[in-house]
Amino acid sequence: MSSYKNHELGKSISSKIENPHSDARMPVASFTRLTGSGRSAIAVLMLQGEGAEPIIQRCFKPANHVPFKEGQIRYGLWIGTEPEATGDSETQAQSTEQPAESVVITPLPDQTFEIHCHGGPAAVARIEADLRACRATSASAASGSKPSEHSLLIREAETVLMKCNTPRTAGIAMDQVRGALLDWAKKWRTSVTPATIPEFRAELEPLLSTAATTVRLAEPFRVVLTGPPNVGKSSLLNALVGFDRSITLDMAGTTRDVLHANTVIAGLPIQFSDTAGIRDHAAVETIEREGIRQAQLAAGNADLLLLVCEPLPEGGFSKIALPSPEIRQLRVLNKIDQQLQFRQLPDHLDDRFDVGTNALTGEGLAELMVTIGTRLGKNLPDAGTPALLNERQWKIMNQSSLADSPEQISELLGHLIGHNHG
Template sequence: MSPQQDDTLPIRSRGVEDEMQSIPTKHPPTTRDAPERDASSASTTKPGGLGKDFSTVNFPSGDGGRPTRCAVMTGHGRAAVAVIDLRGPEATSCLNSLFRPARQRPYRPGQVRYGVWTGNGGDQAGESVVIVPIAGDHFEIHCHGGDAATDRIIADLASLGVQGAPAGPDSNWVGNDRWSQQASELLIRCVTDRTAAIAMDQVRGALSDWRKEMLQLLRSSPANATMVAEHSARIAAAGRIGQRLDRPWSVVLAGPPNVGKSSLINAIVGYDRSIIMDLPGTTRDVLDADTVVQGWPLRLRDTAGLHDAAESIERQGIERAVLAAGEADLIVIVTAPGNETLSQQASQALASLLDRVPILTVFNKADLANPSADVALRTVATSGQGVDELIDAILGRLLADLPPPGDPVPVSEDQTAWVTEVAALGDDPDAMMDRLSQPATR
């Protein structure tokens, strides 16, 4: 977008710009189209910040002693996008002095303003930035990632008397706690706008705000402990998703030989990643294909056909397939006409995984014959028939615990463990109060 174009855009993904897609990854993903999220789903009420400490500088205050303050919300180091939080009575006047929008229009929450950060020197070239109005005198400044860009903006704001938010869990600046710091570090590793949006909500203090709300509920009545425990259990379950925001989900396609596992992967990613032939044993190693589906990174793993192999090389491929299945987030068992059952050895190996890895079954080559058993998912990989339904089923299994936008999501093991401990204390309001008062700090 150029400054001559319309700068009025709806917020997408709760303030995280699409430039997040440009973060380099070890396995460059392909992308299937994801639905847009409109401004109504933007979480604009959860501020936060990870600021550089300017507390030793004698800054003037705004009206009534309330200072105008800023803080870098994203982690340090190289990244596609950095976010600076700016709030206070002089925030709008500071932006008017340092930012030149493509069009002069009033700031309205739910819209963004594209333009150039000219700074105090009135630099006509300047830095291209996006201003996100959050509410009233509260804004986010989205700029290029890296310390150079953020340092310049912070310095320009400081020259106008804006106070940098001091870091630390005792700060009154919402989001300046360890939880928000963990989310900030995670944010710069997210590779899609959808995963980055969840991380950004946590940077803004979603989990910290929830903890305070639950404490208030318990203080109002110990009988609310049961409700707090139920909330905590749902949030703890979402930790499975929160801890995977910077890594693709591992989906292993397994099944008998020559059922079209490789063809299904090719159909999902949209290009020929796997070798396909009408011969059993064509795939003898685990082949990975990284893709992004509806905003979610997936690593699809093509494995050797599971059968009683005679050749040593084939047996090694099958062993690798079973090992990959044991490390997966989801196993998709693919069958086809004439190959609807697994060998006894393969069935036993997969049965041992049932208690820790979910399994989805799909009947491929459904144009050739009907399955002997009732199978809900039927596909024809070569024509694409049923592939979208398979994708929806995969995401449905992986994201069963996905909360609504803006909700708290644990993004680390210690956060998930802490919320799980709170959930287990529904019968002991006093112990629950103590645990809520002592957030995870490991």
């Protein structure tokens, strides 16, 4: 029996697919790799045709059994094909040696699916082999359904896509590979008039407001932990990333250098930075003073600051030197177990703090991670919408926002599309 039946997936189509090792003819399907050849962070394959959905149902084990919906990404495991139970123990043993691959599947219109997987050659080759085993044929990229493959915007989007490290950021780049920005630019290039310039600017505003984030999709978000010495910043970092990245010691000045650790929260690549505790320069030695200077530099370049403090035995809380208000901030009260001990706060936080945590017990960490993902994700475009992916695109669109004639806007959109490029 086919493995997708054993997993109770796609019961509605179970009659459509035959065992791939039988001689029965399966519905037609073809696949192509949308990202370039060679090693990359993420690879994307497109599978389309009448047989695409049965193959997905057979090879993909989703994290939940919610029915597929167009444009809705689905996380899960690529379990591949399994040989028919023929008693061939050697073949069956070989099949179990293949570990499941973490993948993201995106259903699209016209019986089309995108398969997002690790960009290493082995992962891509394994999935392509499974597709061939299910009688899908390989098609060249030129025969796929990518819009205007030779367009500069598409090539730029493919370059960014190959460097993305998570499915969420890759999805934004993939929307542009599919032509979200290209189609938007073409529409306005031929339709803008004096009367529609306000509408054009209204549609352009979301692209410009998210550009500071979308032009760095291949880079992690910088989240910096800052605050006074000995408030538990290093312990909090270790708890967030799940391993001991920073040394912890109940002594001010333990952290001297800026320590980094990468992780993923809410589908976003994040680089946490643990910095030296900031206190009065007059009371510290030269080495610690340099650590404080580096901490302040890191804070100034952050996408999000975690301002960490703790309750004090004598009452009140350790002081935080507030950085520029232009940097997004999350106020964290660590060591919340001391609240009741010092009889300072009731069981809930006051409005001076966003999240309360106990790095040693894990209390509040889940809420902190959700809040971090929410704060950083606010400045990302919606799925399927156009986005600016590099400085060239951003500069041209800034110029077009200031243009006051349809002719100027049309010319700038032509530059965006790349009509002057080969």
